[in-house]
Amino acid sequence: MAIDPASVDWANARRASYLVRQSFRYEYPEPIRNLSHRLVVIPPARFGDQTRLWHDVSVGLDGARLENRSDRFGNVIFNVFAPQVPATIEFVAEVSVERRAAEPNRLADGWLSEGYLLEPSALTAADDAIMRAADDLATAAEWGLPLAD
Template identity: 60%
Template sequence: MDLRPSQQPPPHRTRRNRPGAGRVGRGNGHDLRGRQLQVDDGLGGPGREGGRLIDPLSVDWTNARRTTYLVEQTIRYEYPTPIRDLDHRLVVIPPERFGDQRRGEHRLEIEAGTARVEDRSDRFGNVVFEIFAPRVDCCVEFIATVEVERRAGEPHRLADGWLRDGYLLEPTRLTLPDPRIKSVARQLVSGTPWGLALAEKAMEWVYQSMTYQNGVTGVRTTASEALTIGRGVCQDYAHLMLALCRACGLPARYVSGHLVGEGGTHAWVEVVLPTRDGTGDAIAWTFDPTHASRGGLNYVTIAVGGDYSDVAPTSGTYVAPVRGRLSTRKRVSLTSLDYAG
C-alpha cells in the first residue's frame, strides 16, 4: 500500500511555446488506546482559532521577510471489512529546523483503534512516524497540525560532508536517465556553465517538456516514463529534473511539502552546490519545475530524499483481502506576515 495523496493544483502560469498548461534507529514507542498522540516541542502554538487569516493572493511576496503558517493535513483510509497487522509510515511533520524554516507547536492525532506509535529520524533528517495496529475495524485517520515560520535571507547551508552520502548524485529507480535525458544533459552541459545557470536551464527544459495533468501517472512512474508520456504531476516534474540534474553532474534532491493555500501536497527540487568559501559547506537552492519557479516564502518543506519513495507522506502494509479507500484534505493558512523595511 503506497498511495499518492492528491497533488497540488496545476500551475496557473501560461506556458511559453506550449499550449495550456532500511530503518535508522527508533524513537520511543507510544501506546494508543484512545484517539490522540500529541507531539509538542513547546515553541508556542498556532492559537489562531477565531483569528483573521491573511489572503495569500494579497501578499507582495517579493518584499515579504517573515511568514508564519498553520499547516493542517488529514489522511484517512476506509476499509470495507476489518484489517489486521497494520504497519503504517507517515512523513507529515517537518524537522525542527530546515534552512530558514522553523517548526513551532505540532500535533499528530491518530485514530486506529489500539495502536503503537514510534517516531524516529531517518538518514535524511526527516521526521518519521510508524504506526502498528493489530486490528482496524473500519478506518484509520491521521490528522497533522503544525506551525511553521520562515524568514527571508537565510540560505539553507549544509555542513561539510554533505556529498559523502552519495544520494545527491546517484540515480534511483525513479530517476534513472534514459538515452533522451542523457542527450539533453550533454547539450546543456556543453553550452552552460556548471552551477546555478545549468540548474536553471534544466528546470526550464523540464517545464517546457511536460504538461500538467492528473491521473496519467502514479507513484511508481519513472522520470523517463513521464517524459515519454509528456504529462504528469509535480512528482513527475521533480523526478525528471532530478534525472536531468544528476546526469549533468549537479547534486540534487527531492523535496516534499506544501504551497500556501488549499490543495494537495507539492514536490520540487533542491540543487546542492558548494559555497566556494573554503569551508566545504554547500547551499541548497530551490527549483520548482512544475511552475518554473525558484520558490519563495510560500513554500513549506516537510521532507527531503533521493526521490518520492524516500518521502512518501503515507505508505504501509496490512493483511486483508480488500483495498482501502484513501481520502486527504490539506490547508496551509498564512497567519502572520512581516515586510522588509
C-alpha cells in the same frame, strides 16, 4: 486566521508562518490485522530558512499506538501500529513552520549532491505511463512555469 496572499506586501515581509494540516484516510474492503504504517510528513526542525515551530500527529482509531523517531535528515518519522482496523483509519498531521527573510535560504553543504536524494527508488521511479506523459508535455509545451501549469 487565514490571510489573502495577494494582500501581503511580500517584498517587505520579514517573516511568514504557516500552519499545515494534512489528513490521510485509508479505507479497507474488509478488516485488517496487525497494521504497521510509516508516516513521513513532519519536516526537520530546521531546513534552509525554515524553522519547525510545532507539530502533532494523531490517529483516529482506538487501540492504535504511535512511535516516533528522526531519520538521518532530521524528518520526524511516525510509526503507527494497530492490532485491528475494522474498515478505516485516519491520520492527521499538523505542523507549524516559520520562514524569516533575514536568514539565508541555505541548505547544508553537500545536501543537493547527496546521491541518495537524487536517485529514484522503487517507490518513486517513473513508470512507462509517466514517462509517456512527460514526453508528450515536453513536446507540446514551453519550458519553465508554463510547462508546470
